[in-house]
Amino acid sequence: MTDDLPNPALLPAGLADLLPPDAEREADLVEAMMVVFAGHGYERLKPPLLEFEDSLLAGSGAAVAEQTFRLMDPVSQRMMGLRADTTPQVARIAATRLSGQARPLRLCYAGQVLRVRGTQLAPSRQLPQAGVELIGGAAPAADAEVAVVAIEALAVVGVTAVSLDVTLPTMVPALMEAAGAGPALRSGLAHALDRKDSAAVAALVQRQPGPLAVLPELMASTGPADGALAALDAADLPPAARAIAQNAASVLLAIQARAPGLRITLDPVEFRGFRYHTGVAFTIYGPGMSGELARGGRYLSQNDEPATGMTLYPDAVMRAAPGSAPRPRLFLPIGADGAPFRARGFATVAALATEDTPQRLRCTHELKGGEAVPILPKD
């Protein structure tokens, strides 16, 4: 029911009402995913929606600074921001209130974020998020864990047949650095890689080969993880790039061990759109055309603590998840007791006045001889 009769004057662009039954479904999905996170030892936080902009926009928050609504706090006369992402808040809490707790910290959250502007592809300006952060652990097993926990959370709400796309956002910068590439070559390569223009990449690389010479073959290796890992293994990489490749191999092996059937792709040369990632980065795509369900990866939390995490997008998850049967609605005549039927999963809808009929109250069942009986549609 979210699509009928939108009145453009009623709500600002990109802000919407979630109506029945979607609002209940989204909340149920989120809480089911949070149960999975809790099951893996991720403890829930609830940071406020508003905080001082200097803490909100620190660290990884800088990536969403332009997208953050700002407003003046009349109490402190300081500027506050409405959060556009939750990860910076978790980083703040880890570095302050939880600074004394042994690492790694496993934390999770669910809530709304707000953005100043939507994009053409993602017009919403209020987005639900549910995520996990593992802070203070550098092991490849940590990256694997957050990816596998996110996949498990999606499976619990019925979203299977997903694919995990892995990128190494530090690989191309490491190769450029080793090659001593200048600004013009760097931006030319970035542009060509972004367009996935292999001819342009090959032409640019020829101007300054050495460590960059592997780029065309790495680009061509993008695809199922095993093939891409083999190409990385065979490639002639400088030490920093070799370390990135070995780390990626460890992460992917750990994921495959824990999620054997999972479809994994690896793109070793993709590096845009992961602005604050410092290691392996993940995107989870749903089956068919259902789009991005989650993103995450390794980053530096406050005080340069190594961290990794995943953010799931419950609005996208809901579009990918199978529909659930609506709750049956039992009409309760005036004075009838609905408690036994609620205990069996019915919504009991009480008549409050004589004009309240089962049809008006959109009931699916009525009481007959003390039993809940389906109401058959009239001819």
Add this chain to the structure above:
Amino acid sequence: MTDDLPNPALLPAGLADLLPPDAEREADLVEAMMVVFAGHGYERLKPPLLEFEDSLLAGSGAAVAEQTFRLMDPVSQRMMGLRADTTPQVARIAATRLSGQARPLRLCYAGQVLRVRGTQLAPSRQLPQAGVELIGGAAPAADAEVAVVAIEALAVVGVTAVSLDVTLPTMVPALMEAAGAGPALRSGLAHALDRKDSAAVAALVQRQPGPLAVLPELMASTGPADGALAALDAADLPPAARAIAQNAASVLLAIQARAPGLRITLDPVEFRGFRYHTGVAFTIYGPGMSGELARGGRYLSQNDEPATGMTLYPDAVMRAAPGSAPRPRLFLPIGADGAPFRARGFATVAALATEDTPQRLRCTHELKGGEAVPILPKD
């Protein structure tokens, strides 16, 4: 853990982080209460946190206009407000997107509201709310239903022994109107009633008796519902006040029939702090000193539709609710499978590196011979 080491510079006054285990507990309480609402046929909505201020501050929203954060929408160049209450949003949806649905509508919601300033008694500027609205039904049974549903939601999360305080905010205005009281007498009486100063009320009433003459006896009748109802029944009331009293009696009888043991008090002359109520108003107090857990009552929704509702305050409910046992944490050595233990309610906390010990990961259990065994504290 919400009280240790607050750094006043870190977060704006009245905005706080909810830490483990409180954040999970609050979310669990809210969802458990939402299940009760759904069981009574209340369908969940999720309005956006931000909307145009003219719709947000319409109707009952006017009561929180001064408490609403305002910000400019760069897309539309119109002013938006961050919601300070959810009821006006539900009213908007009922009057627009759900205008074609038969009445009464039963709707529910859970989410955050934000306020520009806290008060001395309630310093928080971000408050969780969970509530029900019954729109398009004028029957006393509707008022009784929202009160009883709220009481049941509290009971489900372990908050029993509550008291329901009922007020009739239209009673004193109806008596003043019938008496033709002028502005000076009205404000004098309001002030005296607000201070519960029976001598001052008696003195003021003597200046213009008639319909106001009942005020001292109504004031004295405040207390357990049965006694107060009897006093109302015996009082000499003008017709409008008599209708209010009869409606109150119907509502209270319906509540008593559905919640026989409930402690109910009635204050027929309290009328401040219920600025938009047009009939019976409710406050639910927790046991002991735990304060207000919920408020609600009858009001006019958009297009003057009769409506009634209750808003529960999950932060207060959490303070009043019994603590729950923390989730046991099972240490998982590298490579061990935690799934069977998660299915039994454990959080399984995986070692990711050799320095990850059960103690560091704050585990309560470890694996011995394939079983989860409590870790005994060392001497």
